[in-house]
Amino acid sequence: MFELRIHGRGGQGVVTATEMMSVAAFAEGRHAQAFPSFGSERTGAPVVAFCRIADKEIRLREPIMEPDAIIIQDPTLLHQVDVFAGLKKNGYMLLNTNRSFEALGLGDFIAGRPAERLCTLPATEIGLKHIGRPIPNMPLIAGFAALSGLIRLESVVKAIGEKFSGKMAEGNIAAASEAYNLIKTRMAEVAHV
Amino acid sequence: MFKQIEGSKAVAEAVALCRPEVICAYPISPQTHIVEALGESVKSGALTPCEFINVESEFAAMSVAIGASATGARSYTATASQGLLFMVEAIYNASGLGLPIVMTVANRAIGAPINIWNDHSDSLSQRDSGWMQLFAETNQEALDLHIQAFKLAEELSLPVMVCMDGFILTHAYERVDMPSQQQVDAYLPPYEPRQVLDPREPVSIGAMVGPEAFMEVKYLAHAKQMQALERIPQLAAEFKQVFGRGTGGLTHTYHGEDAETIIIAMGSVLGTVKDTVDEMRDGGHKIGVLGITSYRPFPVAQVREALAHCKRFVVLEKSLAVGMGGILATDVRMAMSGRGSLRGFTVVAGLGGRAITRKSLHKLFREAEQETLQPLTFLDLDWNVVNKQLAREREVRRSGPAAENILRDIGTVASKIA
Amino acid sequence: MPFQQIKFYQTGTFTVGNRLLNPEDRSVQSHQDRSNAINSGHRACQGCGEALGARYALDTALEATNSQLIAANATGCLEVFTTPYPETSWQLPWIHSLFGNTAAVATGIAAALKVKGRREVRVIAQGGDGGTTDIGFGCLSGMFERNDDVLYICYDNEAYMNTGVQRSSATPPAARTATTMPVGPNPGNEFGQGKFVPAIAMAHEIPYVATATVADLRDLEAKVRRAMEFRGARYIHILVPCPLGWGTASHDTIRMARLAHETGLFPVFEAERGELVSALPMRMQLPVEEYLKPQKRFAHLFGAKPKLDVIARIQQRADRNIRKYGMLKEEVL
Numbered sequence: 001m002f003e004l005r006i007h008g009r010g011g012q013g014v015v016t017a018t019e020m021m022s023v024a025a026f027a028e029g030r031h032a033q034a035f036p037s038f039g040s041e042r043t044g045a046p047v048v049a050f051c052r053i054a055d056k057e058i059r060l061r062e063p064i065m066e067p068d069a070i071i072i073q074d075p076t077l078l079h080q081v082d083v084f085a086g087l088k089k090n091g092y093m094l095l096n097t098n099r100s101f102e103a104l105g106l107g108d109f110i111a112g113r114p115a116e117r118l119c120t121l122p123a124t125e126i127g128l129k130h131i132g133r134p135i136p137n138m139p140l141i142a143g144f145a146a147l148s149g150l151i152r153l154e155s156v157v158k159a160i161g162e163k164f165s166g167k168m169a170e171g172n173i174a175a176a177s178e179a180y181n182l183i184k185t186r187m188a189e190v191a192h193v
Numbered sequence: 194m195f196k197q198i199e200g201s202k203a204v205a206e207a208v209a210l211c212r213p214e215v216i217c218a219y220p221i222s223p224q225t226h227i228v229e230a231l232g233e234s235v236k237s238g239a240l241t242p243c244e245f246i247n248v249e250s251e252f253a254a255m256s257v258a259i260g261a262s263a264t265g266a267r268s269y270t271a272t273a274s275q276g277l278l279f280m281v282e283a284i285y286n287a288s289g290l291g292l293p294i295v296m297t298v299a300n301r302a303i304g305a306p307i308n309i310w311n312d313h314s315d316s317l318s319q320r321d322s323g324w325m326q327l328f329a330e331t332n333q334e335a336l337d338l339h340i341q342a343f344k345l346a347e348e349l350s351l352p353v354m355v356c357m358d359g360f361i362l363t364h365a366y367e368r369v370d371m372p373s374q375q376q377v378d379a380y381l382p383p384y385e386p387r388q389v390l391d392p393r394e395p396v397s398i399g400a401m402v403g404p405e406a407f408m409e410v411k412y413l414a415h416a417k418q419m420q421a422l423e424r425i426p427q428l429a430a431e432f433k434q435v436f437g438r439g440t441g442g443l444t445h446t447y448h449g450e451d452a453e454t455i456i457i458a459m460g461s462v463l464g465t466v467k468d469t470v471d472e473m474r475d476g477g478h479k480i481g482v483l484g485i486t487s488y489r490p491f492p493v494a495q496v497r498e499a500l501a502h503c504k505r506f507v508v509l510e511k512s513l514a515v516g517m518g519g520i521l522a523t524d525v526r527m528a529m530s531g532r533g534s535l536r537g538f539t540v541v542a543g544l545g546g547r548a549i550t551r552k553s554l555h556k557l558f559r560e561a562e563q564e565t566l567q568p569l570t571f572l573d574l575d576w577n578v579v580n581k582q583l584a585r586e587r588e589v590r591r592s593g594p595a596a597e598n599i600l601r602d603i604g605t606v607a608s609k610i611a
Numbered sequence: 612m613p614f615q616q617i618k619f620y621q622t623g624t625f626t627v628g629n630r631l632l633n634p635e636d637r638s639v640q641s642h643q644d645r646s647n648a649i650n651s652g653h654r655a656c657q658g659c660g661e662a663l664g665a666r667y668a669l670d671t672a673l674e675a676t677n678s679q680l681i682a683a684n685a686t687g688c689l690e691v692f693t694t695p696y697p698e699t700s701w702q703l704p705w706i707h708s709l710f711g712n713t714a715a716v717a718t719g720i721a722a723a724l725k726v727k728g729r730r731e732v733r734v735i736a737q738g739g740d741g742g743t744t745d746i747g748f749g750c751l752s753g754m755f756e757r758n759d760d761v762l763y764i765c766y767d768n769e770a771y772m773n774t775g776v777q778r779s780s781a782t783p784p785a786a787r788t789a790t791t792m793p794v795g796p797n798p799g800n801e802f803g804q805g806k807f808v809p810a811i812a813m814a815h816e817i818p819y820v821a822t823a824t825v826a827d828l829r830d831l832e833a834k835v836r837r838a839m840e841f842r843g844a845r846y847i848h849i850l851v852p853c854p855l856g857w858g859t860a861s862h863d864t865i866r867m868a869r870l871a872h873e874t875g876l877f878p879v880f881e882a883e884r885g886e887l888v889s890a891l892p893m894r895m896q897l898p899v900e901e902y903l904k905p906q907k908r909f910a911h912l913f914g915a916k917p918k919l920d921v922i923a924r925i926q927q928r929a930d931r932n933i934r935k936y937g938m939l940k941e942e943v944l
Contacts (some may be wrong), residue, residue: 019199022366032315034366050407061462062550108514214726215719245721248715249753256712256750260683260719263706266726268719286708352876390681390704390720392732398709411648 001054002150003064006140007083008073011043013137016163017071018049020141024155025053033058046081053150063176069148071140075104075122090114094144094183096136098122115188119147121179128176131168141175146183149168153180194549196371200332200362201226203369204297204355207336209240211295211343212379213269214384215261217254218494222309223359224299228271233590246267251276255283255294259539262292263398265389267343269294274301274361278314284352288323288414290399293346293353295339300460300511301359302545306596309357310546312511313459316518317352317488323414323419326488328442328459329357332446333369334486337440341428348424349417350387356488358461360546372436378437404423405542411424418490425487445484446499448474452481454562455500456523457525458509459485462549466509469554479556485521496528507537507561509554509572511543518569533550536564616883618714630729639670639832646673646702653700654692658802658861660851660868661689661766664825668849671832676733681724683717684745685738686710688773689766702767711746711751713738714754717761726868734760741780742769744808746944754814762835765808765846768853776856780806783876784928785921786806786908788856793911802924809882812846816885819845823879825852826869827911830891834881850877858907870902878936890936 004021008014009131015036022032030053037048050064065085069092071082090113095101097120101110110118121143123136131138138160146153153176160172205227208216216235218228232247234240244261248254251272260269272280277298287294298316316326327337327342335357335560342353357363373542379433402410422443429441447467449455456466463484473480483499483506485492500506506529508522517523519539525571526537538561543549558568578599586592632641639645648669655662673680681704684690690707693700708716717736724732736754738747743765754761769790771777778788778800785799793799812820818841823831831849838845852859852867859867871877872891876899879891900922903909912918933939 020364023197026195026368031368032197032366035361036364058367060551061358061461061465061549065550092260210734215722217719242728244725244726246722246757248718249756251748252712253715253718253750253753256715257719257722258710259708259712260706260716261723262719263716264681264720264727265721266723268723283712286712290708388941390706392679392681392704395702395704396695397694397699397701397705399690399705401691402696402700428871458752539649 001052001058002069004051004066004069004071004144005048005067006051006071006073006144007065007077007081008047008137009043010045010047010078012073013048013135014047014073015049015078016135017073017141018051020138020156020163021051021144021151022053023159024145024151026139027155027158028151030055031058037063046077054079062083069144072096072143073136073140075099078104078106084109089116092117093150094118094140094142094147095120096123100124116187117147119143119183119186121183123179126175126179126182130178131171131174138172139175139179143179143183146180147187153177156180194371194373195368197368199226200335200357200365200367201299202230203336203358203371204363205230205234206371207339208269208295208297209234210372210374211269211340211381212243212267213240214243215258215268215463216243216247217248217250217257217268217270218440219251219254219270219272219276221251221273223301223363224273224276225298227297227299231491234607240285241465247398250282250487253281255280255287255296258294258296259283259287259290259292262287262294262386263290263388263390265384265386265391267347267384268292269296270554271297271299273299273306274303274315276308277319278303281319284319284322284324287352290386291414293343293384294503295342295346297339297452298354298356299359299363300356304305308545309359311361312546313356313542314354314512316354316472317512319452320489323351325351325353325418325490327353327355328486328488329362330356330445330461330484330486332357332362332365333360333368333438336371337432337436337438338486340377340381341432341441345421345424345428347384349421350419351421356460361461370436371571376435376574380432381424398464422487422490422492422494425490441486443485443487443496444495444499445486446452447482447484448594449481449483449499451479451506453479454558455481455483455503455506456558457483457485457496457506457521459488459521460511462509464510465549465551466554469551471556472551473558478558478562480562488521491524491528493528496525496581500529500532500535503535503564505538505561507538507540507558507565507566509540509542509549513544538566538568538570540566540570540572575603613755614665630701634735638829639674642665642674646670646678648673648702649693649700650702651697651700654695656690656861658853658854658864659688659692660853660864661739663828663864664766664823664831664851665689665764666851667825667828667831668737668835668847669703669735671835672733672762672839675730676838678703679732680704681720681734681839682706682733683708683713683720683734684734685713685736685742686773687739687742689737689854691737691773694828710742712750713747714763715750716760717763718754718757718759721760731903733762735762737763737766738778739772740769741771741779743767744780744806752811752815755812755817755844756848758817760842760844761843762838762847765848766851767848768851768856770853770856772853772856776846778805781808783898783925785912785925787911788908793861798911799909809846809848812848813882813887815844815877817846818842818884819878820848821846822848822850822877822899824868824872824877826844826865827879830879837881856908859905860908863905866908867902867905873897874899874902875938876925878932878938880936887936890938892926893933893938896933896939899929917931
């Protein structure tokens with residue numbers, strides 16, 4: 001069973017991101033469970049959502065405390081929330097920023113962790129470019145698909161197609177595709193190094 | 194057809210397949226998504242004929258359902274927590290009048306202190322209201338139980354609450370097998386009321402009943418729930434024939450055969466319990482699970498049978514009978530009275546959404562096996578903050594509001610994950 | 612030597628038994644095939660204004676709907692005295708659910724009828740002033756604002772009579788009830804409290820609002836008939852004196868209702884979509900003392916030292932009603 005935790009702020013589509021992740025996994029014939037942290041949080045407040053993916057029925061209902069991966073939708077949370085809590089030693093981490101880990105003071109954190117599993121993505125900018133709104137969730141999901149290989153881009157695209165229509169679907173698919181390709185390129189660079 | 198869908202949406206689709214004729218809606222978390230989805234179905238014309246009424250309170254929601262049901266319409270509403278309590282007078286009235294209303298309860302704690310998260314305090318507070326209460330373990334079961342609930346309610350002319358854990362199920366996206374309209378139509382016949390307000394055959398409903406007959410009327414309600422004990426397993430079996438799934442029924446056992454320790458619980462926590470039990474089984478522990486699906490009527494015989502050969506049981510419940518201990522545990526212990534050697538433990542857990550984790554359950558179940566557990570345990574209770582507040586109350590008269598003191602002692606929780 | 616005076620019924624009067632009137636002008640009660648909505652044998656007190664008002668209202672509504680009518684009833688005197696089971700007075704389908712939910716139950720009935728395509732069957736909800744203006748007010752307002760197809764009738768006897776005459780929000784100032792006793796510096800019910808629900812009903816801009824008293828039963832019949840011409844939420848508020856609660860003689864019920872109107876203390880009017888359309892004119896304005904004096908609930912205002920200041924305040928209320936509703940004008944507003 002693979003366990004993913006997404007941190008973000010109310011209004012950034014954190015809950016939708018885990019839902020889309022589960023829909024994408026479902027499209028690949030897998031079992032998936034997505035659930036929010038259930039706060040009565042308003043726009044801007046820290047939000048956590050969870051997603052489990054497995055090949056058999058998922059019965060577990062506890063929050064994900066030792067995730068295999070985390071996605072951080074807003075780097076300002078780094079100073080406010082213990083976003084890395086319980087992240088497995090070889091876990092994945094995808095951070096929405098146009099800065100480097102070092103610039104964000106995460107040098108100590110990434111040291112000793114597998115570099116090919118840690119990545120940044122300027123998801124807000126990608127969202128702005130394709131959707132016209134600073135919503136980073138779909139680029140991050142697609143970027144995570146590229147980073148982890150857990151789900152395929154086509155499944156993310158399919159999930160977007162089910163959730164959105166018209167221009168919103170087109171924009172989100174374009175954003176997802178750009179993010180996916182960007183991470184793939186970055187990973188190729190890391191592998192090359 | 195398999196779908197990856199939110200629990201609330203799944204339930205809304207299932208309810209729509211049951212062809213309800215009157216739906217009353219009043220928003221309260223975490224139930225709201227259900228009636229929102231149903232409202233959209235009615236407004237779009239997908240669910241027709243159906244009247245969707247936005248009422249001004251839960252009390253009105255149940256009252257509108259009473260009027261509609263008494264006029265022969267299949268009636269549905271959904272609520273939770275404070276909403277359930279706000280409609281209590283009408284809840285008793287609906288069951289007293291024998292009106293087969295089906296209501297989803299998205300289980301949520303009751304304030305004060307106000308709390309929107311899951312536990313079972315709300316529907317368990319209506320234990321004696323005369324409604325049947327069926328608890329869903331998964332969203333699939335929640336969906337299936339609604340279809341069974343309409344049939345059960347209408348056959349017996351008694352209302353049914355389908356209870357599903359708020360947020361944990363209502364807001365969880367997971368895979369469900371959504372039945373077809375043909376399947377539901379094959380299973381659930383149109384509503385044939387026993388009593389109906391109709392000018393063609395005028396009746397008076399709701400007269401005062403004095404001491405000469407009140408006990409008989411009340412006994413009849415009990416007798417009907419005893420009939421339901423027979424009917425619920427049959428309805429589950431009939432359901433399996435049409436839909437191919439063994440959901441519903443009175444109880445479900447898991448690794449019960451050779452278990453020396455049996456964990457008893459209701460609702461979605463059973464999943465986490467089963468995962469924990471699997472891990473312990475791998476380590477050679479003789480431990481099993483008894484899930485209660487039908488809380489009312491309470492399946493005394495099935496509980497006795499399931500616990501017939503174990504040495505001890507643990508009732509893990511998301512509810513608290515203040516001043517006593519367990520609510521579910523009281524029923525289980527009643528069912529097991531006369532079994533002197535059997536050890537029973539009550540564990541109050543998960544109140545107000547406190548996460549029930551495998552880690553805590555492992556420790557708890559091992560203590561139960563060794564019988565070192567207290568008869569009444571509060572799982573993962575933070576004794577530090579409790580003792581601090583108790584000390585504060587000993588020291589000063591005007592110690593201030595207790596809940597706010599405790600929150601101040603704990604500090605900000607935004608930085609914590611669970 | 613006993614003799615019986617022979618009365619000459621004239622075509623100009625509206626006396627119930629007046630068979631000289633054109634059939635269409637006659638009271639519902641003069642018809643041989645009247646529905647007897649609330650049949651005899653019920654357990655109401657002698658001189659009960661509510662029994663009279665309900666009988667006329669429902670017989671009229673049944674006639675107007677060709678007997679296609681369902682009634683929902685709040686807890687209260689009307690509910691209790693009509694259903695001493697195994698007997699029931701109701702000649703129409705009738706349900707009693709709770710004290711405070713009658714409007715909502717009626718909404719449910721109307722919804723069920725709509726979904727079943729039975730548009731010809733109409734719905735009435737009814738309750739006393741407590742069940743309407745106090746405990747049932749939330750459901751009533753909800754039914755109004757949704758414009759549900761229900762005629763709600765409030766039988767207002769100005770206190771909780773079923774439980775032994777306690778104050779409601781329809782109890783008038785200075786009136787004695789079991790919870791506003793005539794003791795202390797301000798005996799009886801407080802001034803400056805209470806509410807007039809017909810005005811609140813008008814504020815919902817529902818299709819039809821009317822008030823009536825049991826003193827003018829033909830006016831009541833006309834209003835019920837008019838109400839049944841509308842679809843949507845409708846409200847009729849009927850003043851029904853209660854001999855027990857008011858401390859009046861049982862033979863004075865209709866006289867008290869008439870005095871309530873003719874002093875101006877109870878305005879009788881009709882409104883459509885929030886606008887006043889007619890007021891029942893007074894023949895002359897009577898001083899409020901004439902209405903207050905026969906009632907034991909106001910006895911503390913009279914006696915050796917009449918409370919003239921209090922009576923004057925009540926008179927002010929009457930005068931304001933007369934101005935506000937145009938009760939002395941001949942013409943419709």
